[in-house]
Amino acid sequence: MIKVGIIGAGRIGRVHSESITKYVKGAEIKAISDVRVTEELKEWAKGMGIPNVYEDYKLILQDPEIDAVLVCSSTNTHAPISIEAAQAGKHIFCEKPIDADVGRIQQVLAEVEKAGVKFQVGFNRRFDHNFKAIKDAVVNGDIGEPHVIRVTSRDPDAPPIEYVKVSGGMFFDMTIHDFDMVRYLSGSEVTEVYAAGGVLVNPEIGKAGDIDTAVITLKLANGAIAVIDNSRKAVYGYDQRAEVFGSKGAIQTANDTPSTAILSNVNGVIAEKPKYFFLERYMQSFADEMACFVDSVVNDKPTLVNGNDGLQPVLIAIAAKKSLDEGRPVKLSEVA
């Protein structure tokens, strides 16, 4: 049984808390910290059985009983807190992205290496039952050599403009998951990126300097070609599908739905819309990534989403942004 501290009590910090409390054997939460400790947070922590609530995350890092920390604070603090945590000898689960700056990511990874602690990045979709089924099929050779990887990733609605302004851009806050998915499903590294994008959902997003629609082509080291299509707004809900086509076949996934019910009436044959958004769609994957992290710590195994897995999608996002800006394909070697 290990003890865990959670840094950041926002939405994702609480999701992980629930996962550990409900599903993960072998871990208990000793403390949670947040820059704003409200009565509501204290109440919530009490209900979850978390004994300590701190304003200062350093109290977590200083607690010798705590084996591992979850870095769920705001994105710009992921890197410095991870570095501190590594120096304090804590195993680290860090939310994605580690950072938008490659140098800072490399610093984190160097400190993690030096400290010899576990480090897992929050690419939870790798633990999704559907995408895992694709991955398993690819690894088992069911589709032979991968030739084409397609990832469709559309949000049910665009984020608030205020968020768009600070998010670092669609490639960094949304497509980053899809970049990871391409690497995960293909088992190969991205070597070149070409991004076509536009502002088709909301002109305000364009004014904020971002795009809301994109098709991104990625060349992979194994010769395969991947393509991601993104939209900030699919009116029918969260559209999360993938397909890997290869020499022996193809495997694809459909969206999850609240039920399998199909209504036939004068208007047509009507199935349910996809589960609305990431909390509904990926809840099981959040629990599973947490169980996997705890298992890595408890049983001293490598994490399934390591430091390099945190770095590569950032490099791809940087290349994609450069491609979009310059209207040309960009090699990853240009930005690494």
Place this chain on the structure above:
Amino acid sequence: MIKVGIIGAGRIGRVHSESITKYVKGAEIKAISDVRVTEELKEWAKGMGIPNVYEDYKLILQDPEIDAVLVCSSTNTHAPISIEAAQAGKHIFCEKPIDADVGRIQQVLAEVEKAGVKFQVGFNRRFDHNFKAIKDAVVNGDIGEPHVIRVTSRDPDAPPIEYVKVSGGMFFDMTIHDFDMVRYLSGSEVTEVYAAGGVLVNPEIGKAGDIDTAVITLKLANGAIAVIDNSRKAVYGYDQRAEVFGSKGAIQTANDTPSTAILSNVNGVIAEKPKYFFLERYMQSFADEMACFVDSVVNDKPTLVNGNDGLQPVLIAIAAKKSLDEGRPVKLSEVA
């Protein structure tokens, strides 16, 4: 190349005419007859390249050049015309049902046997691509021994009350196809029937002495159990599905649709309704049954839907009606 005469130029007579003209190699239509020869019919026949249009079907039977006839006239004439045709030495394709009276059916079959002519009954659904796929799987042993056969058969709308009054009842004009389907898919004979029925669609149908909704259980000689569910009115269109469940698996079919398109919007994920009714749904099967009949004649093969296949569903329908009337299961031996 054989020459064919068509007796009855109603809807089904014309469907078969089109099939022969367009799809069936090895046959041409020399004449068509109808009790009412209109200008429209003459025009239509001309367009189809049919050289002769008669009021009297006997002219067809007397034509020595005509090898085979299609009996597409009104149901009560199927038996007498078939008998005459057999006596005239013509091969016979007879629309279903041969007759509602078992004795008359047996008379037809006896005359056919005596004359040594081919005789095929119009159970076109045996030639439908979906039901054939089930049949093939059963014959190939893909599902092992059949245990449960389920047939869903619902019309898009109830027929006019005038038709209901003369149709002989739902079991004879609609379920008759499903009775045949149970025999076809299971490869076994029906031994006992239990019919539960009601008037849920239209009270006028009840006043006319018929039902519009039914669930019919059939025990088969091989131990399997079949169940048919019927409705005169499915507002979403023609619902025609079947499933055979067995020791090694199950095979089921879905409805055919005009296209595979699926629209996702705020209301749901919407596929097309089934093809509207039997002309849309079963057009290919009408052509294929005709090709099969012509092939039987030309190459002297047994027909795929023979006299006994015409008789058995009538026996089952009689048993089903008796079961409904008496509120108990009825053995086929009681009505044979």
Place this chain on the structure above:
Amino acid sequence: MIKVGIIGAGRIGRVHSESITKYVKGAEIKAISDVRVTEELKEWAKGMGIPNVYEDYKLILQDPEIDAVLVCSSTNTHAPISIEAAQAGKHIFCEKPIDADVGRIQQVLAEVEKAGVKFQVGFNRRFDHNFKAIKDAVVNGDIGEPHVIRVTSRDPDAPPIEYVKVSGGMFFDMTIHDFDMVRYLSGSEVTEVYAAGGVLVNPEIGKAGDIDTAVITLKLANGAIAVIDNSRKAVYGYDQRAEVFGSKGAIQTANDTPSTAILSNVNGVIAEKPKYFFLERYMQSFADEMACFVDSVVNDKPTLVNGNDGLQPVLIAIAAKKSLDEGRPVKLSEVA
């Protein structure tokens, strides 16, 4: 926050324990009892945070702090323990079936009524997301008046013969859920039953006096007709589907699968088999029925599966057995 005692620590008792611990807010387990208290059970209870493990369930009934009990012991003890629990003033969640004897069920219900305690029966499938979607559609009027209800319920494998011998027969241990489902989906009472059954899976089941395959037709008070088809063994896994067809449309559900992945290769287009059996398929429904029971107790609401809901399926099972034995439809009024 209520305190709960669990009587019976077999599979289902543990399933409910996990549900309460992990998912149900407002309840905690104070004690669990079992006729055989092993070291393994004590260890398991400790891991679940259950403070007391008793051999004698009466210790639970005598504990004034315990508000509600879950009767998860062997079937023949459901009725007597429920009666004692009612007399002890405990709210009761009772696993299905309450009893195979109608008189004893009525005794339980009388005691429950007298004590004024909550009583819920473990028909968990009512809480399944798929069947709830059908129910909601029916209640919302999406399919108009129900005309035909179809329930397919097939187990992945037959139980051991030893179990078959003591189970009370397929209608009582398996179809009982489907009888409940017909009442639940239709919102109407069963008035007459006709059961056709056979031994097609395993002759040993026949020797044990039971059947393994059945098609059961049920007439409902609202005029609708229901049909259930059962098999003890579907080699492809747990087949749990339903359809309600009505005047304005039809709604049907498909099986749940581990993932939505579809593999296309030279052999076909291959989806996953259904989730294997009831623990995989209905886990969420077990949690939800428990949350619902606790909510009924805490907030003094009627339970969603009450005493009559426990009685009716037993009556239907008795009628079905009589129908099978006598080869005729049996009215519920004959057995009530």
Place this chain on the structure above:
Amino acid sequence: MIKVGIIGAGRIGRVHSESITKYVKGAEIKAISDVRVTEELKEWAKGMGIPNVYEDYKLILQDPEIDAVLVCSSTNTHAPISIEAAQAGKHIFCEKPIDADVGRIQQVLAEVEKAGVKFQVGFNRRFDHNFKAIKDAVVNGDIGEPHVIRVTSRDPDAPPIEYVKVSGGMFFDMTIHDFDMVRYLSGSEVTEVYAAGGVLVNPEIGKAGDIDTAVITLKLANGAIAVIDNSRKAVYGYDQRAEVFGSKGAIQTANDTPSTAILSNVNGVIAEKPKYFFLERYMQSFADEMACFVDSVVNDKPTLVNGNDGLQPVLIAIAAKKSLDEGRPVKLSEVA
């Protein structure tokens, strides 16, 4: 009733002959020509009821009774024969591509314009029921403004190397249909193309100077982005799907299959593979494009696939090839 001459009696010439004979009212075939008139061809023509078989196509052009010609000869003769046919005052149905050379295409279009004859290009997929359903939804506004168009087009097997060497390359003989589909479904013009491609199926194709796998991104005048993915070999059969995603929803199509049958067994839940190749998949569209062409001629309507529709995909293919060769996006204005 118009009279038609067919130039070229290869596979596609015969497909069109069958369509006209069987499905198209208002047209009859007076003659067919081929550079090699074999006994087999004469026999076939006789069976089709085509009275004249010529070696010299000019005999068709000179026949004053012939209203329209179908140019089904080898690709390099499409342009010169179309020009001659226009000069002879014949309406023209020309197989795709008109030519690989833009100047020659423009010459054809100029002659057609001068002669005032109808001109339709053989992009049959526009008449496919699935793609038409998408088109109709887009035109009806069901998906709002198109944002992303996805076309998947994979052949069941690579063509012979000898064919690859003379085909003009994958973009010209295969993707050309998909380029047309993007224009058709989006209702917008392509402005820029980026092609990523590789040789993953068969190294011999690479040695012949071609590719066998590609992902092509197209920017459209209306701001939408399209992406096509191609493979010369999908082992599971002909994979022909499309999706248009827009502001109000998305519409997508699945492959057509020989039947809707689904087999569930220990290996999974198995549907049929797609119809094998273009003759199976697109037979109905071939008939419908022919009916549409005849209708244009008979009723003096504009053709639904006109000269510009023949030109644009060639321009896109040229740009795609240039993009692939130069590793950069290419504007259509660069190659027009």
